[in-house]
Amino acid sequence: MESFDATMSGYFKPRHNWREATGRGVTVAIIDSGIETDHPDIAGKTVESVEARVEGNRVVFDPSTSGDSAGHGTACAGIIGQIAPDARFASIKVLGAGGLGDGQVFLAGLEYAIKQRYKVINLSLGTTKPQFFAPLHDMLDRAYQAGCIVVAAANNLPQPSFPSVFSSSLISVIKSEETDPLKFGFHYGEVIELTAPGVNVRTAWLDKGHRNLTGNSFACPHITGIVARFVEGYPNLTPFQVKSALYAIARENTPE
Amino acid sequence: MSDENMNDLNSTLRRLIQTIDIANVLTEPVTTSIRRLLETSAAALGTDEASVLVREGDSGDLRFLTAIGSVADQLVGMSVPSGKGIAGFVLMSGQPMAVSDAEGDATFYAEVDQATGFTTQSILAVPLRFHDEIVGVLEYVNRTGSPPYAPFTPDEIDRATVYADAIAALVNSYEAAKLVRDLSTKTLGASDESDLAAMRQWLASLRRSSEHTERMELAVLLRELADRGDAERHLCKQLLESMLRYSDEKGEVSYLSY
Numbered sequence: 001m002e003s004f005d006a007t008m009s010g011y012f013k014p015r016h017n018w019r020e021a022t023g024r025g026v027t028v029a030i031i032d033s034g035i036e037t038d039h040p041d042i043a044g045k046t047v048e049s050v051e052a053r054v055e056g057n058r059v060v061f062d063p064s065t066s067g068d069s070a071g072h073g074t075a076c077a078g079i080i081g082q083i084a085p086d087a088r089f090a091s092i093k094v095l096g097a098g099g100l101g102d103g104q105v106f107l108a109g110l111e112y113a114i115k116q117r118y119k120v121i122n123l124s125l126g127t128t129k130p131q132f133f134a135p136l137h138d139m140l141d142r143a144y145q146a147g148c149i150v151v152a153a154a155n156n157l158p159q160p161s162f163p164s165v166f167s168s169s170l171i172s173v174i175k176s177e178e179t180d181p182l183k184f185g186f187h188y189g190e191v192i193e194l195t196a197p198g199v200n201v202r203t204a205w206l207d208k209g210h211r212n213l214t215g216n217s218f219a220c221p222h223i224t225g226i227v228a229r230f231v232e233g234y235p236n237l238t239p240f241q242v243k244s245a246l247y248a249i250a251r252e253n254t255p256e
Numbered sequence: 257m258s259d260e261n262m263n264d265l266n267s268t269l270r271r272l273i274q275t276i277d278i279a280n281v282l283t284e285p286v287t288t289s290i291r292r293l294l295e296t297s298a299a300a301l302g303t304d305e306a307s308v309l310v311r312e313g314d315s316g317d318l319r320f321l322t323a324i325g326s327v328a329d330q331l332v333g334m335s336v337p338s339g340k341g342i343a344g345f346v347l348m349s350g351q352p353m354a355v356s357d358a359e360g361d362a363t364f365y366a367e368v369d370q371a372t373g374f375t376t377q378s379i380l381a382v383p384l385r386f387h388d389e390i391v392g393v394l395e396y397v398n399r400t401g402s403p404p405y406a407p408f409t410p411d412e413i414d415r416a417t418v419y420a421d422a423i424a425a426l427v428n429s430y431e432a433a434k435l436v437r438d439l440s441t442k443t444l445g446a447s448d449e450s451d452l453a454a455m456r457q458w459l460a461s462l463r464r465s466s467e468h469t470e471r472m473e474l475a476v477l478l479r480e481l482a483d484r485g486d487a488e489r490h491l492c493k494q495l496l497e498s499m500l501r502y503s504d505e506k507g508e509v510s511y512l513s514y
């Protein structure tokens with residue numbers, strides 16, 4: 001914990017001034033629908049772009065030339081870029097591969113990001129299928145042990161959605177109506193701990209456009225961007241330290 | 257046209273009529289219920305345009321099952337390829353989302369808009385969940401009145417999710433009815449000498465019959481078993497194939513390939 005100070009209130013927070021950081025030197029993996037790499041908000045920031053392809057019973061990743069099939073990945077990159085303008089992106093496209101079913105392709109995308117050792121991973125996908133509980137749990141443990149910080153969009157579901165309910169090994173985020181992009185909340189003890197702006201968020205969209213978007217999956221990249229700022233100052237930050245820092249800052253955002 | 261060709265045409269038409277009758281009697285009541293619920297929910301959410309897209313197998317492709325609004329007839333039957341557009345993302349992510357402020361950009365949902373001549377400016381899309389599966393996507397487009405349209409609110413997203421649960425249960429019933437319909441169509445299609453009057457009588461009584469109920473239950477059981485996991489699905493398939501082989505040995509004809 002050398003990089004952190006204990007504040008007077010007893011919580012850890014980064015000594016590095018994260019509010020002035022820009023995510024320089026940090027690559028964020030975005031497991032999503034692809035990225036429109038020549039969008040003016042994003043151009044020149046994508047260091048790797050791959051897409052899933054089903055080959056027999058396995059999933060392989062090829063260099064991607066198909067861009068963004070839905071707009072969502074571009075939107076996430078746009079939001080992360082607003083928070084951490086110097087961060088770089090690795091686009092891991094898992095939508096549209098078909099074949100084996102979405103759960104397996106999405107799992108393969110996560111495995112790819114961990115193998116590439118991307119420090120920060122933005123994940124807007126999830127599954128409610130019980131057969132993916134154990135493999136996803138194992139994969140998130142691998143990410144945790146590898147020091148990868150996984151930020152996932154949560155679901156407002158009556159049944160658990162994986163992996164956003166795995167509270168120990170990743171950071172799960174749900175939307176708030178807050179308009180300040182740096183103001184997030186931390187609800188310690190709840191399954192989904194983080195809240196971040198996710199209502200009418202204006203960001204990049206397909207064909208060099210912009211849209212106003214609402215959903216938990218647009219709250220998630222706000223936290224991803226903030227984590228990229230932390231990692232700029234502390235490249236070896238662990239997921240545990242990130243959570244401690246988010247907790248400390250959220251306490252400052254919303255004093256008791 | 258020769259007599260032989262005329263006979264072929266008559267035979268084809270007869271089979272077509274039989275197929276349409278079966279399709280209507282089994283699936284029409286369910287699609288009507290879905291459409292009514294769609295109308296109720298759209299009115300509650302302040303829009304006139306809504307649609308239900310259902311998943312087609314494991315591919316992740318979506319097909320418009322039913323729709324209301326100005327281009328509803330054009331939408332029904334159209335497909336959205338796997339992972340494409342808002343609907344494709346919502347299906348794969350399970351995440352409800354709203355998009356607004358399209359600013360007349362023709363690329364928003366371009367392919368569907370180009371095909372229908374419609375202009376999508378704002379959209380609310382929520383997943384249709386049944387048990388552990390996402391079986392499709394429920395979409396609401398634009399608002400009643402003239403643009404610019406007010407964005408869909410978080411409260412409206414939550415309300416749409418409640419409607420989606422009810423519609424998902426109906427979509428599941430539709431899929432079960434469709435399975436029975438397809439099996440019945442195969443059976444009837446092979447029978448050239450069917451008496452059409454008797455056929456209609458049978459169709460009318462089908463939904464009330466215990467056989468139909470049993471078929472529906474069988475379809476639901478198969479679906480549940482198939483969802484239990486790879487081992488269960490494999491075992492179930494083997495058992496069914498054994499039963500079909502046994503049935504064949506007794507001289508009965510099967511229409512499934514195995």
